[in-house]
Amino acid sequence: xQRSNDSGTPKFAAIKEFILSxxxxxxxxxxxxxxxxxxxxxxxxxxxxxxxxxLQELTEQGVLYRTQGVGSxxxxxxxxxxxxxxxxxxxxxxxxxxxxxxxxxxxxxxxxPALVAGALGLNRNEPVFFSLIVHYDNQTPLQLEARYVNPxxxxxxxxQDFHYQTPHEYLSAVAPLTxxxxxxxxxxxxxxxxxxxxxxxxxxxxxxxRRTFSRGGAVSFAFLxxxxxxxxxxxxxxxxPAG
Amino acid sequence: xQRSNDSGTPKFAAIKEFILSxxxxxxxxxxxxxxxxxxxxxxxxxxxxxxxxxLQELTEQGVLYRTQGVGSxxxxxxxxxxxxxxxxxxxxxxxxxxxxxxxxxxxxxxxxPALVAGALGLNRNEPVFFSLIVHYDNQTPLQLEARYVNPxxxxxxxxQDFHYQTPHEYLSAVAPLTxxxxxxxxxxxxxxxxxxxxxxxxxxxxxxxRRTFSRGGAVSFAFLxxxxxxxxxxxxxxxxPAG
DNA sequence: GGATCTCGATTGTCTATACAAGTGAATGCG
DNA sequence: CGCATTCACTTGTATAGACAATCGAGATCC
Numbered sequence: 001x002q003r004s005n006d007s008g009t010p011k012f013a014a015i016k017e018f019i020l021s022x023x024x025x026x027x028x029x030x031x032x033x034x035x036x037x038x039x040x041x042x043x044x045x046x047x048x049x050x051x052x053x054x055l056q057e058l059t060e061q062g063v064l065y066r067t068q069g070v071g072s073x074x075x076x077x078x079x080x081x082x083x084x085x086x087x088x089x090x091x092x093x094x095x096x097x098x099x100x101x102x103x104x105x106x107x108x109x110x111x112x113p114a115l116v117a118g119a120l121g122l123n124r125n126e127p128v129f130f131s132l133i134v135h136y137d138n139q140t141p142l143q144l145e146a147r148y149v150n151p152x153x154x155x156x157x158x159x160q161d162f163h164y165q166t167p168h169e170y171l172s173a174v175a176p177l178t179x180x181x182x183x184x185x186x187x188x189x190x191x192x193x194x195x196x197x198x199x200x201x202x203x204x205x206x207x208x209x210r211r212t213f214s215r216g217g218a219v220s221f222a223f224l225x226x227x228x229x230x231x232x233x234x235x236x237x238x239x240x241p242a243g
Numbered sequence: 244x245q246r247s248n249d250s251g252t253p254k255f256a257a258i259k260e261f262i263l264s265x266x267x268x269x270x271x272x273x274x275x276x277x278x279x280x281x282x283x284x285x286x287x288x289x290x291x292x293x294x295x296x297x298l299q300e301l302t303e304q305g306v307l308y309r310t311q312g313v314g315s316x317x318x319x320x321x322x323x324x325x326x327x328x329x330x331x332x333x334x335x336x337x338x339x340x341x342x343x344x345x346x347x348x349x350x351x352x353x354x355x356p357a358l359v360a361g362a363l364g365l366n367r368n369e370p371v372f373f374s375l376i377v378h379y380d381n382q383t384p385l386q387l388e389a390r391y392v393n394p395x396x397x398x399x400x401x402x403q404d405f406h407y408q409t410p411h412e413y414l415s416a417v418a419p420l421t422x423x424x425x426x427x428x429x430x431x432x433x434x435x436x437x438x439x440x441x442x443x444x445x446x447x448x449x450x451x452x453r454r455t456f457s458r459g460g461a462v463s464f465a466f467l468x469x470x471x472x473x474x475x476x477x478x479x480x481x482x483x484p485a486g
Numbered sequence: 487g488g489a490t491c492t493c494g495a496t497t498g499t500c501t502a503t504a505c506a507a508g509t510g511a512a513t514g515c516g
Numbered sequence: 517c518g519c520a521t522t523c524a525c526t527t528g529t530a531t532a533g534a535c536a537a538t539c540g541a542g543a544t545c546c
Contacts, residue, residue, distance in 0.1 A: 010529060036496060047531045049292075052497085060303070068497045069539035186429040186447040186469075204429040204447030253499060279526060290501045295527085311527045312508035 011046050015054035018044075020063065023074055034064060034072040098137050104162050105196065106132040109151075116148045119211050119221040129157045131167055134196050141197045147222040153214060167220075175214035183209040189225065197227055254289050258297035261287075263306065266317055277307060277315040332388075332467075333409050336380045347405050348439070349375040352394075359391045362454050362464040372400045374410055377439050384440045390465040397462065410463075414455070418462045426452040436468055446470055 022028040035043065040051035055072050058064045066072040112120075112128040122128060129149040135142050147167055149157045153175055160170050185207045189199050199205070208224040265271045278286065283294035298315050301307045309315040336343040355363075355371040365371060372392040378385050390410055392400045396418055403413050428450045432442050442448070451467040 012529080038496080047533090049532090050530060053529090055497090066497065067539080068537065069495075071496060184427055184449065186449040188445075188447055202431075202445050204431055206427065206429040206449075255499080281526080290503090292502090293500060296499090298527090309527065310509080312510080312525080314509095314526060 011044065012050050012053040012057070015040060015044055015046070015051060016058055019054065019058060023063065028074050030074050032074050034074060036071060101136045102163055102166065103134045103136070104131070105134060106130065107158060107162065109158065110148075112148075116221055120148065120150045120218045122150065127151060129154070131157075131162060133162055133167070135166075143224055143226045144193055144196050145222060145224050147220055149220045150218055153217060153219045167222075171212070171220060175219045181211040185209070187225075189227075193225055197225070199227055203227055254287065255293050255296040255300070258283060258287055258289070258294060259301055262297065262301060266306065271317050273317055275317050277317060279314060332378050332386055332411070336378075336385070341380050344379045345406055345409065346377045346379070347374070348377060349373065350401060350405065352401065353391075355391075359464055363391065363393045363461045365393065370394060372397070374400075374405060376405055376410070378409075386467055386469045387436055387439050388465060388467050390463055392463045393461055396460060410465075414463060424454040428452070430468075432468065432470075440468070440470055442470055 019028075019034065028034065034055070037048050037051045037055060040046070040054070041048050044051065055064060055066065059066055059072075062075055064072050065075045108130055109127045110130045112122050112124050112126050114124055116122070116128055117124045117126075120128065129151055131145070131147050131149070133145045133147075135145060145167070149167075149171070151157070154171065156174075157167075157170075160167075162170075187205050187207050188201060189197065189203065189205050191201075193199065193205065194201055197205075206226050208226075210222045210224065212219045212222075262271075262277060271277065277298070280291050280294045280298060283289070283297070284291050287294065298307060298309065302309055302315070305318055307315050308318050333343040333345075351373055352370045353373045355365050355367050355369055357367055359365070359371055360367045360369075363371065372394055374388070374390045374392070376388045376390075378388060388410070392410075392414070394400070397414065399417075400410075400413075403410075405413075430448050430450050431444060432440065432446065432448045434444075436442065436448065437444055440448075449469050451469075453465045453467065455462045455465075
């Protein structure tokens with residue numbers, strides 16, 4: 001495509017980044033004027049439709065507001081990260097300005113446990129892929145990810161290197177998400193979880209059980225356990241008047 | 244502007260209407276293929292960018308999902324009502340075939356705590372309404388609901404009888420939900436919570452902090468605490484690949 | 487001064503085209 | 517048959533321009 005740089009970042013995304021950075025650093029305070037579409041065209045040497053797209057998407061995200069005939073302005077800062085949207089924990093940690101790393105504890109093929117067979121629609125004698133990963137926020141263990149993956153949907157799962165790419169990233173690439181089921185529970189950690197997350201047995205944990213689907217069927221079944229004192233699920237949910 | 248009709252409806256909006264009508268009447272069932280951008284160009288005599296905009300906006304709304312190189316398809320209808328769906332706990336309990344009852348512990352006006360003032364956009368010297376309710380599933384205490392309500396939005400809150408109608412039901416009627424923020428945490432119960440939910444201090448609890456908005460502004464700020472061993476949040480979430 | 491008009495700046499809609507990139511099915515080869 | 521290649525189709529990004537609609541400010545007129 002026509003790209004302004006080699007990194008693969010679309011131009012409209014670069015403009016969005018620029019605007020967001022100006023807002024985050026305080027250069028452009030609340031209600032201050034943002035460059036017009038025409039001005040961004042000159043500044044970034046792009047067409048008006050490209051500059052417009054950047055402003056448009058930021059408006060949809062609630063970062064800006066615009067008025068025809070007047071201009072575009074910085075909106076009031078509101079909490080707006082997305083709720084149980086399927087988020088990549090690595091992105092989440094980096095969004096906080098922290099460093100994410102992952103420790104791969106296990107990556108193997110297993111005979112399918114009954115619960116998993118039911119969730120993924122497999123027979124119990126069929127093998128299922130299994131990965132166990134500890135995610136770190138800086139040096140603190142944050143989340144234990146135990147994931148069962150359907151070999152029919154993702155045959156090359158065991159060949160991946162999950163130190164540099166989270167299972168979520170890989171699965172998103174090879175089997176685009178179409179649906180997901182979730183269960184959120186508060187539990188006490190078992191011995192195994194205590195060890196990997198460096199917890200005492202009395203610290204409550206948040207456990208998210210997530211089953212993901214792609215067009216073809218069930219892809220993976222994951223247990224994501226985090227220390228309650230270190231993690232919260234949060235976000236913003238828009239209610240559509242139609243629904 | 245260049246408009247295809249006199250009604251002032253933009254062309255891209257007309258295409259959206261057409262697609263939505265086909266889905267609503269069942270002509271285009273779930274996961275069925277939607278006309279490609281090129282096909283819509285021919286059908287509506289518009290440029291590709293206009294047809295694209297219609298498909299794009301419907302995708303952002305969760306009505307369609309698209310895959311590069313493949314096509315556009317009808318998403319599952321349940322999309323919006325997802326996880327952390329705004330559910331009424333009474334309905335939830337009755338859906339399980341159990342009996343719901345509520346015990347009103349407190350219903351009063353209070354000076355606004357700082358945290359609540361921030362959440363609801365009130366001054367700290369202004370009063371705020373407060374209700375404290377224990378919800379029972381059959382005879383078992385299930386959830387402790389501590390709720391702060393914005394008097395400007397719901398002036399008659401203190402006059403309600405919350406034994407026969409949950410705050411959620413009443414608020415839904417007088418200030419229809421438009422948005423909500425959520426935080427989900429795993430916590431250990433304090434002494435007060437232990438007493439009302441009949442818990443020991445080591446039982447983990449799920450705490451949902453929810454702030455609701457209606458068109459006019461922030462309506463209420465609620466802490467919903469449930470015993471982890473008795474309650475789980477669950478749901479189904481459709482993912483729009485664009486997000 | 488006060489009301490009205492004009493005009494420039496800005497956003498909104500739309501066209502026609504171009505190239506990039508991903509998918510899946512048909513094709514051809516060993 | 518199995519495998520790789522090719523090709524058509526589809527969506528993604530981007531351009532350069534056009535006209536429409538709205539608002540605010542300055543100019544004009546009374």
